[in-house]
Each structure stands twice: as C-alpha cells, then as structure tokens.
Amino acid sequence: MEHEYLGLLGEDLQHEIAEWEEGLLDGDDDEDGTRASAPASYATYEEYEAATAAARAEEPEEVDYMSDLSIAPGWKVGGYASWHLTDPAPVDCSRCGTAMPPLLTVDAQEYDGASRSWLPVQDGADDPGVVDPVGVHLGRGLMRIHTCPADPAHPHRLSFQ
Template sequence: MTRTTPPRPLDVEKLYPGLAVHRGTTTRLHPRPGTPRVSESSVAGPLLWPVDEPWPMCTEPHGRGRGRRPADIRRARRILDDAWARDPSSGPTDEERELLTELRREHHVAGIADTDPLPMLGVAQLYRRDIPDLRPGPDDRDLLQVFWCPFDRHGRTGYGMSVRLLWRRSWEVTEVLDTPPQPEVVGFEGYVAEPCVLHPEQVVTYPFAGTLPEELCARIDGAEDALEEAAEAEYEATGEEPADEPAYQYDLSIPPGWRAGGFASWHVTDPARMDCASCATPMELLLTVASSEWDGGSGSWIPVEERDLPRNLRSPTPTEVTVSRWGQLNIFACPADPGHPHRWSLQ
C-alpha cells in the first residue's frame, strides 16, 4: 500500500525567501508490519546473507548473559496488539496480564563470558533500486545492510550503541543463509525490531535551521518567536489555548521517521561537524533510524492513507525500535569515498 505525505501546511519557500536554494530531497521509508522477502528492502526482514560468510558478531567486552529472550519480546507485543485491537478501552485480560509478566522476565545464560562472540541483530537492508535518496555504496555495491549489538554497553561511558554497516553486491549472493545466528537474550527490547515492509516515498526537505546561513536562520527564529508571543498574548486575553502554528523544525523542514538521505536533525544538540575520519571530508546523511514515524503534536506528517484510521489501528512506532531517549540515530557517509568508515550520532 502506498504511503503519501500530506502537503505542508504552509509554503515554506514563500514564507522564508532565500530558502529555495537549500531545498533537498529525502526518502521516507514508511516501514509497516509485514512479511518482507529476502529480495526486498526491509526493516528486520530476512537478509541476503551468503551461507558461507561469517555473521557479524560483537566482541567488545560487556555483560551479555542476562536479558530477555527475543521470542518473548515479540510474543508480548503480539498479545498487546491483539488486546488493544480487540478492546481499546480495557486492553489485556487478567490471564494475558499474567502471561505478559512471565514474558517480561529476564533470563540468565550460563557460561557466557563478557568477550564471547555475540550475534548482532540484523536491523535493516536497503536496495538502492528501491530507495531514491540512498547514497551509492563503494565499488558499485547496491545493497546496504545494518546491524547492531542487542546490548547498550559500549564505548567510553559503557552505555553506547554498537552499530555496523555493510555494503554488498546483491547479484553475487547465490546461496542465502536461511537461519542466521541469534543472541539468546538481549539487553534492551528496543533493539529488537519487528519485521516491516517498506513503502519508500521521496519528499522535499530543508536543512535544520541551525545549519542555514545566519541571516536566514535568524529570520526563521524571529518569525517563530513572534508567533509564540502572539499566542501567549491571545491566551492572556481570552483564556483559550490558541491553535498550534506550524513550526519550521517540526512541520516544514525535516520529516520524522526512518528515511534515507536529506538533512540531519540536530534537535537535541547543537549542530556538530561530522567529518570523515579518513579524509576529513564533510560527511552527508546516509540513513536515519527513528523510534517514531510521527510526533504527538499536530501529526502533520501522518500519511494520508492513515490519518482517518482509529488510533488503535495506526501506530507511530511500527518497528518497535527505540533509539536512545531522544529517538533518532543519524548515520553519515563520506561523499568522497563511500568505503570510508561511517559515523553516527544520536538525536
């Protein structure tokens, strides 16, 4: 089923003259629960992985022997989905609640050391033929595969993600691995993605305001400050909450959700330079992995096909992925050489 982004509530280029030269495109992936095939782009679907190639493993030292079973996590989600679809007012039955308590229990894996190879989770695979804004891979490779460790204990702080990306030539894979290795337990259920088919849609996008030329950024900030002051004055005069005005950051520039290409959002931190560690070239956004497909405000990015569905039949979190407390993982690639190591940031 096609997913169509509604027209923006305002003509942003008319509202802010000079913005048009910064226009770009991004491809919203619109992942939705389904049964993807190995030959298709997907989130958490079967990967085109050669039977004779070692599966990605995490060998960084951290605890990996206590957590929840992936199958239990997915079963608990099915129970909740069925309960809310059946009766949005009451949710799970008492019997289902007891089962959910059991499924949420942590388990211990005996005899596993902190450095034993731990299978990484296949998060997504993207064929360039399906995704208009997916950047080229190195040496004509056409398939991007994304993995991460199911534990959140990496890096200097001991609380960071471990993300791995691999590019391959899809036509070179002749025999596919049917049953990839899986971790017995995971440290965080938000890293266990639900299988989703994709509905790619290319849309217009504009840079994060803080990365625009100073004069243009100041005009955007000034206009929105003026709207906020007017709303406060209206509230003081009438006592009624004014309607939310479309905001550049949340309604007019960068769409939420999983997407390829376009501009990174820096809504949690100030914009940071993302230069290639190999050649110092400024990097460009490759992929955004998001916790939510739309925010809880105006919902102006909800696809046309889903706007009128009952709330219990449409979900802003179809992949069930949770990326940090803020909700976005931005992965960057080097435009000078796609084979150079990727970088990423959490927003």
C-alpha cells in the same frame, strides 16, 4: 521536502524565519492588535469542552519552521540531521575530512506528535501504529548512519540523538 536544521542556517535567514513565524501568529489578531473574541463563560465543564473542541476543529493548525518544515521525523534515507538533543556537531570522514551527510536515519517514532505536516495522508494521528510501527529502539531513540560522499569505501560513522 525537509530543510536544514534551524541552528545551522545563517543568522539572517534565522531572523527572516522568526519574522515569518511571527507574521503567521499576528494574522490571528484584529487590525487593532486585539483578539477577535472575548473569552466566553460556560455553565458546565461539558459545555466548555464542547466549545473548545469545536473551536479547535475550526482553527487552522499553526505552522512553524522546526516542526513543519525542517527535519522530518521517522525512518528515512537521506535528508538532514536533527540536533534536538545536542548542539550541532560535525560528522566528518576519518580518512579525507569530507562532511558526511546522513545516509539512513532510524528513529524510534515515525510521528512525534508535534505537527501533522509529516503525518502520511493515509494515516491518522489517533492510530497508535503510526507512532511506533516497527518497534525498533536504538540508543536514545534515533540513530543515523553517515557515509562519505567522496568515497563510499571510506568507513561509515554513526551518530545518535
């Protein structure tokens, strides 16, 4: 389930989300506010690479609202519109003025690499077919078709990001 774009939420909710994210990051610190372990030194670069790979495997992936909970990447029916390239802009029906939510989103990529939370369980991030399985590219990479919820006979609108 995805949630509305952060910039369109009320200021109080945006502040609560920022505090929640900060709290997640603070969980990595000890009670005194310092990191649990001091930086280690390594004799070779290979030892460093092996140690950092092992540490990454042990660490839980960080969670943040925009990457993990807000707008799902890829092709989708319904959902919310991302405004990652521009400020939010109203998409209203030209006949009746009703706000027009996205009916279909066509995206150049199914997986943006920002988070594994939107990656289908059966797919691995290392599979190149996961990122661009259909090979369709429109505009800057993302096109939405909006329809009027008050009357589907009203003209549709397109938006690009």
